[in-house]
Amino acid sequence: TAIAIILGVAFVSGTYVFTDTIKGQFDSLFTDIYQGVDVAIAAEGTGVGSADVPFDESILDVVAAVDGVEIATGGVTGFATIITTDDAGDPKIVQNGGAPTLGFAWSDVSRLSPLSIKDGNGRGPTAPGEVAIDVGTATAQGFELGDVVKVQATGEAEDFTIVGLMSFGDQDSLLGATLSAFEMTEAQRIFGLEGQFNSIGVAAISGVSAADLARDINEALPAGIIAITGQSQQAADLSEVNDSLGIINIALLSFAAVAVFVGSFIIQNTFRIIVTQRTRELAMLRAIGATGRQVIVMVVVEALIVALFASALGVVVGIGLAGAIRSAMNAAGLAVPPGSLVVLSRTVFVGMATGVIVTMLAALLPAYRASKVSPVAAMRGETRVRRTTMRKRAITGVSISALGLVFLMTGLFGSVGNAIANVGGGALIMFIGVSVLAPLAARPIANVIGAPLPKIFGITGTLAKENTKRAPRRTASTASALMIGIALVTFVAIFAATIKASVAETVDEAFPSDFTIQSSQLGEDPNIPMTFSRDLVGQVDALDEVAVAGAFQFGEALIDGEKGFITAVDPAKAESLLTIEPAPGALDSLTANTIIVSEKLLKARNWTVGESVTITTPLVEDVPFTVTGTFGRTEFGDYLISTEVFTQQYEPTGDGFVAVKLAPGVSLEEGRAAILEVTDNYPTTELQDKSELVADAEKQIDGALALFQGLLGLAIFIAVIGIVNTLALSIIERTREIGLVRAVGMSRRKVRKMIRWESVIVSLFGATLGIGMGLFFGWAVARALEDEGLGKFAVPFGQLMAYVVIAFFAGLIAAVWPAFKAARLNVLEAIAYE
Structure with missing residues (x-):
């Protein structure tokens, strides 16, 4: 129980310590950058996009002429x-x-630059x-x-x-x-910013305040250029970083929540077994005058003591975990600056509160049940589950599961404000509902899983199977923890397989071209690829081996007030390089200030062809565009404009993607050799044919899959600890029984074997439920995202079988210590055990 609490709390507190430490390092970083900058000047922009908009370098002379400026330097990045x-x-x-x-x-102005040469x-x-x-x-x-x-x-x-x-x-x-x-x-030449700056840094004359100087500079600046204090710019930059770290924090805390949720099953199961083992003791207390409330308080106080100790240790382990993550980042070459880990009081409070609250809540139900046991019945040892209780369980479980299903489906297929919260909440409720129903399925499923054991191992196998069946609630509660972990890794595996299958289908159908060229590096915005020189496409298009090569650009925009991403195409080449299924005449209509949109989006936004919409880009605001046509396939976005118009609406940038179709009779090998003669001069670009494009996408998906499975692995590890814990406690509960079977001739080896196969049945029961739920979640999410490109549902049967095998061996490993402990019981003492 303590281990489950420690690991869950460690994940929570470690996440906070890690992100707080990174925030602190970025805070120090920006302090270094702006320590001598009193005023920072940049183009005001339109609020669209994250890149700095360049401006004319003549602004530097305007700034330098303002009273109070000691020195001003232009910046190019x-x-x-x-x-x-x-x-x-x-x-x-x-x-x-x-x-x-x-x-x-x-x-060379060290006051305005953090870069120095020793x-x-x-x-x-x-x-x-x-x-x-x-x-x-x-x-x-x-x-x-x-x-x-x-x-x-x-x-x-x-x-x-x-x-x-x-x-x-x-x-x-x-x-x-x-x-x-x-x-x-x-720098201006190689970045395509001749005669331009990205920013200007200003140092004030001694005695002049930054705020006053920024006000005076703003009065001298033309429209579209703004001056703010260096401190304000530092705060703005840090806010952007904190927003990004906030996303990472939420993601990691989501995995921590899974670990804590799984741990709660173990805590609840542990206290239930402990209370059951002490039924006669509690009944005696009731018989001599203890009230039900006093019994509840006694159990809850025990839980509180365990929670406080384990939570405190979990916070300490979390701090060590954060340090280990930082060391791993340094080993990977990310060079995180040295310094003390940041442990805020908030981190300690949240970690302790998480451990204590979850433990107390998990212990409440067993405590309540203990308070309701009749003293006379408990002293007689009556613990059978009544049929009415199982009927109530069925009704409750079905009701909870149905409620979770409603939330899940509303989030996936409905129009709600926070779909992710609905999906996550629905899945959580469904897990609870299935765990409530699990005892009803424990006996029949254990019968099926354990069916071969009597034939293979005789009476040992029979006892293993019957032991899991006779305590369905304990079996189900133990298996439920593993069910959650297996369900989530199954869902992730199915989702990844569906994406890979859909990508392969999309590339095959949407790319009539033979090769693609794109940057091998990531850009600032994950939705917009890194760009490269526009000279490349012309050089490739001029090759004798190439029939046509066309470039595509991508940019963020507000279209009628709604955020979207625009793709720029050459209307004369687009249809021969991409399958976009345009309406007749749609591509030909792409001229100045015209746009074509996907049929799906046209319907969603209630637009009609011929309607006027406004577009805001990083450079210009509210430019009117006319919708002149539609297209069917949306792999390259919902909005298409011409490359000529894109150049006018966006800052000078390169191409994001080039598609190449070879001339008739030219083989892939010949075409590749010719194109590489050009792309070798642009080493950051990557030339790929269709199969390589799919393989590269699959590699990225597999990387993300490995990360998710690694993070979810902690939940599975906690579940395995739960199996160990439950088996160990059940051995104490069955001490006299084990002594009796040893007395009538069962060897220690057979006792160990009996415990091992009990553990395996429980593990496979959890895996069965988990894979079933994971399949359902995967199917539901894939269907909900069908219109977003996930058109081919796929099930990785090999991976699912691997999860079953892992659950099998996890059960064997979990049984090692409990089996050893059971086999070492003294027979006479065990028989006499009460």
């Missing part, structure tokens, strides 16, 4: 990837996991062709001053000479990111 070669001599990008590859314009580490770049990189990357890659490296930004990879090794504040690296700095005009 972008993505810059260092390229090396692998053992085979092929291009290889330098990147630590998913950490970004950032590029900057070098500034003595002996060279100098900052002052001319084209020069670069400074962070010390961490240089050390990891073996780079030295004077080395020539290739760097790719928005164009082809170019050669740069390393002239400096940078530090970020006091650190040699920035959370694993690769940092590159260039001379200002060189």
Whole structure:
């Protein structure tokens, strides 16, 4: 019981400690960035998208002329990837996991820049062709001053000479990111920002307040450019980070909640068995005057003592868990800065409260039942479950399950405000309902699972099967904990298999092209791929081996006030490269300020062809567009505009995706060799045919699946601990019985075997219920998301069989200690046990 509480509380408190520590490190990071910045200046933008909107560099002169400004410097940032070669001599990008590859314009004004070069580490770049990189990357890659490296930004990879090794504040690296700095005009060129800045930093003259200076600068700035204090900008940046960490926190706490929920079954089962074992003791107390309320208080106080001890230990273990996660991140190359773990009083309170409240609630039902036992009946040892009790259980279980099903289906198929809460709440209620019903299924399912045992192991197998059947409530409660873990990993496996099958079907049907080209790196927004040079598509399209190559761009927008993502296509090429099923004339209608939308979205938003809608992009607000047509397939989004119009509505950016169709008679091998001659100059891009595109998607899905299964593995581990706990307690309960079977000739070996197979039956019972519920959840979610691209429901039978095998061996492992303990009982003492 204590282990279940400790692990659940550790997961909760460890999550808080980890995210609070990361928040603290980002807080320190932004403090370093803005420590000398009194005023920060940027384009105001439209509130759409997260990227900084560039503005003309002449704004710097306007700012510098304002009274109170001591110094002002322009900032240019972008993505810059260092390229090396692998053992085979092929291009290889330098990147630590998913950490970004950032590029900057070098500034010698140390007050306004956190980047510095320590003595002996060279100098900052002052001319084209020069670069400074962070010390961490240089050390990891073996780079030295004077080395020539290739760097790719928005164009082809170019050669740069390393002239400096940078530090970020006091650190040699920035959370694993690769940092590159260039001379200002060189940075503007490679990032496609000639004559532009992303930002301006201002230091005030001594005695001038940041707020007053920001006000004065705003009066001098043209519309669309805004100045705020450095402190305000720091708070805004930190808020964005905290929002992202909040999502991670919620995700991890969701898995922690699963672990705690599973643990509650173990706690409840433990106290139920303990109370049952002490029935005569409690009856004696009742007989000599103890009230039912006093019995409840006694059991609850016992639970409170266990909860306080285990919860406190769980908080300590959680702190250690957070430290282990940080060490793992460092080992993965993410370079988390050193420092003390952040343990807030909130973390201790939430951890302790979680353990205590869950334990107390789980112990209440056994305590209440103990208070209701008739003293006379209890002293006679009457513990049989009445038929009326089982009928009530059936009615209650069905009612609870039906309620959970309503919530689940409403969240999946209804129009509710918080669908995720409905789905999660519905699943939770259904788990409770099925666990209430489980004792009714324990006997018949145990009969089926244990049917081969009497034939194989004789009387030992018969006893193992009958022991699980005679206490259906105990069997079901123990199995329910495992059921939850197995159900969730089954659901995740089915969902992943469905996505993979749907991706394979989509690629086959939606891509008449032979090859795709896209960036191998992640962008700032997971919905929008990293871009690359627009020169690439023209070079590929000019190849003799290529019939047509077309580029596609992607951008966030507000369409009539609702957030969406726009895809830009070349109307003349789109239909030959993608299967989008356009209505007649729809693509031809894509001209200035026209848009075509998916048939599904047109219906959902009650639009008609010919209707005018307004679009807001990162650059412009409320631009009128006319809906001039529709299309059927939505793999590339619900909104299509022309690439020419996209360029006018969005900041200068590259292509997000290129589709290539080979000329007639050209084989895939010939086409690949020709295209690689071009893409090798853009090492951050990846050329893939259809099979490789599917394999890459499957690899990403399998990675996510492994992560989810690993996190859910804790719940399964807690459930296995519950089986150990229940078996150990049941042995105490059956001490006299075990002594008797030993006295009539059962060997220790057979006793161990009997306990092992009891454990296996319980485990397989839990796996049976769990896989059944996981199948249902997987099917329901897949059907609900059918219109979102999950058109092919798939069941990974191999994985489900693996879960059954895992449950089988988990049962064997869980029985090792209880079986050993049962076999070592002294026969005479056991027979005399009361």
